[in-house]
Amino acid sequence: MRALPSAPVEKVIVTYKSQAAEAGSNAAAKTDAAEKAAKTGEDLAFERRLAGGAALVDLGDAATSQDVNEVMAAFRADPSVATVEPDIRAYAMAVTPNDTDYAKQWDLFEATGGMNVPSAWDKTTGSGVTVAVIDTGYAAHSDLASNVVSGYDFISTSADARDGNGRDADAKDEGDWNATDGECGTGSKASSSSWHGTHVAGTIGAVTNNTKGIAGIAYNAKIQPVRVLGKCGGSSSDIADAITWASGGTVPGVPANPTPAKVINLSLGGASSSCPSVYQTAINGAVSRGTTVVVAAGNSNANTSGFTPANCSNVITVASTNRAGSRSYYSNYGTLVDVSAPGGETRNATDTPGTVTTPENAIYSTLNSGTTTQSTENYKPYQGTSMAAPHIAGLAALLKSAKSTLTPAEIESAIKTNARPLPGTCSGGCGTGIADAAKTVDAVTGTTQPGTVFTNTNDVTISDNTTVSSSIAVTGRTGNAPAALKVGVDIKHTWRGDLVIDLVAPDGTVRNLKASSSSDSADNVLTTYTVDASSEVANGTWKLQVRDVASGDTGYIDSWSLTF
Template identity: 50%
Template sequence: MSQQSQRHLRRHILAAATLAAVAVPGFAAERVNLSSLDPNRPVEGFIIAYKSGSPGKAADFQRRLDIAVGALGKRSLSIKHARSVSTGAELVETSRPLDVAEATTLMQHIAADPNVEYVEPNSIFHPALTPNDTNYPSQWGLHGTWGIRANTGWDNGYQGQGEVIAVLDTGITNHPDLIANLTTPRGYDFISNAATANDGGGRDSDPSDPGDWCSPNPSSWHGTHVTGIAAAVTNNATGVAGTAFRAKVLSARVLGKCGGTLVDIADAITWASGGVVAGVPAVGANKAGVINLSLGGGGACSSTFQTAINGAVSRGTTVVVAAGNSNADARNFQPASCANVITVGATTSAGARASFSNHGPAVDVAAPGVSILSTLNSGTTTPGAASYANYSGTSMAAPFVAGIVALMRSKPAAAPSPAGIESIIKANVTPFPIPPVPPIGTGIANADAATDATP
């Protein structure tokens, strides 16, 4: 472990009492997040946060981790500190994947120490994507009766000028309908696992999407599609229009082959909003006014997600997230269930709730999410030619709202806070033709009304 890691851990490590391999005390339960454990997905990493001022040294930290592992009775298993997380917590990794029972027991023994604030799995997240449907008119989501009415907002001069939208997704491909609207530099690749990254290495300064195929599924080019909805180049006589077409898009690659991890996503949220991530160059002038998270996983909002989101919001960045595509209560999914975000459900071109859209009190507002035409790539696994396609999902609904945030922020002299932006969007919607049951927010996001209401 490096000296820097030792200095950082010294502020967070454990007190003098040794963690014994005995029954886990009841008080540990409230500090263990088990809700996102998936019996079909083994766990290889855990995030541990320590209470401020906890004493100890790096060696103590490792020793206590070893004791916790010893409680499992698995002699072949080992655990080690991987790195510090931008949220102030620590990432630890095991020598092999653990099943739900092993992961549960290990987290309980780690949390038995009173200096542990919380421990949770480094969960895997995936693009919130539903198979496409090509029966809807092209880009009805921008200008149709039950679209977001971006066209009338554009007529008022609100087109996203001067704003940056961060898209945290699978990365970006070289699409001619996007290139002119990407930041310089284009962004950053936050995927730390070389196998998942699928580009020959871990984190680096190139957010290009090499393909995220995960057998038997081909590459989705999900980030390219989401980016086009948010801010495709417009008025160029080619392809599609974007919601905030005079904004720039900052690409943060967090989803690779078979998904991405909580730690990588959290670090990207911190970075895109202007926070500090060790080893990653500062975002500088490309700091995002809005972050789009068209991704999701199971469980209530993790402490790591919430801490990263709270940090972004404190720096003035609005966070927009997809509600998820499981036709279930969004409170059981993250980041849809997190506080201080705008959670977006999906509607059809008839203004009804999309059958797949998650729902319930965690959903703030709805936006078009069925048969949405946007930029894509024709490659099956690795990149091919630039193309266009219809996708459906709350992944498609979220960037419409992220684009609206950029439109609102581009209004001259406008300086609404993230909380103010959320309040304005929720209060200035197109009413549903028939209120959906279960509910998916206050109405359908309305770019024209929201920009007009922005002070």
């Protein structure tokens, strides 16, 4: 987000081997610091013991980088020292983007209806990932240009393409306007060009921190415009070929894609009771090549099962939510919806169709001011599942960038598993909830947030005069366990005085939580113990060990937990 300041190192962190006197004695660590000071000629002083057991040694504010290197070399040469490292500085990274219209992007940051995107940017911004936007093509926009790579025009009919030819290497959006009612079939209406693909692209990958416009979700990813929608929409044959080409597959008569996409966004669809085989074949091929395919659920306030490609397999189907965190009145729903994302809502369901009463509640993104052909660039709020899908495509790009080995199935699973329940309402089915970008990125990068609770709810029978245990596998932590590790215990037993309860650390160290007592005849153990576990590595298998020391009363471990 910004260049980091350079700060001198003033302290080093020394971890002694467990058998060394300095590992447990502050006096010994202080003496060692004095000895190293005499050896190096530096002004060293033991400052304090850290929670993990290491010693913090102060070098003074006049230490140069050469002084630091000499001190660290002296500690490394000591056979009683396990590790020595500089006490480096960290800085806040989730800086609010300076894009002038960022405040309008509630969909990224608001707690109620937003997708918690900014907190993910500390770990990933989409670098190294190309996202194909299979749509109307690209209307030139300065807030996108540096993130756009060459795409392709897959519209095979020149009249629909409006560029005087069929397929070609120019993905320029020539406009999708209709001049008269009925021009595109019964019930179709005259309309201006939508510049739909450019709006979708901005949500995914608008250039960020450029003091203009908006911020993209995966703002260091590349956007590949692939044109399939022109006059009167687009054909399934063209769209299927575009999916194949975008993911690196071979399309007869079309040059190979030099920058295959690892994410495809399909904010398009039509009515169909089943997924056409031409779509499913193309999607399966894309997924087999490692490309995640994201599809809009549709805007008919109906079951997604009747709309395609949202009803295809191997895709992430996305419903739309509004600023209040409820299903948008127009959004399709149903069991085929995988997850929801902000798509906006600019009127109530009971308002006159076409009425826009709250444009600030839609999704603000890049656009063009032309009514038919391209004119000047601008920004405008749109609503639709077409706007929801690119939020998930952007998140998929963040995940793929953070962990390149993720498969499409793993990306889908991570997004769905880490979604949060809708704070509003959803009738009909909105998938697993609203996607949470930061939580999902943390999950795939193995970062567990402070305050995380690990729980085992499996019952374990406690018989007379026996010892039993229940395990919890802790993962995703860095460093040691806290000095105030919370151990929540729920044991059902008819004479709790019979029980000895211990916490066993991953290295086998036993800490007693409760002793037996022949005079304690009360039922059950329902409490939380606080344990200083700062000398223990956090990750690993922890055990709650329960020993029954008498006869006549039995019970079971109902559940227990560790709070880090």
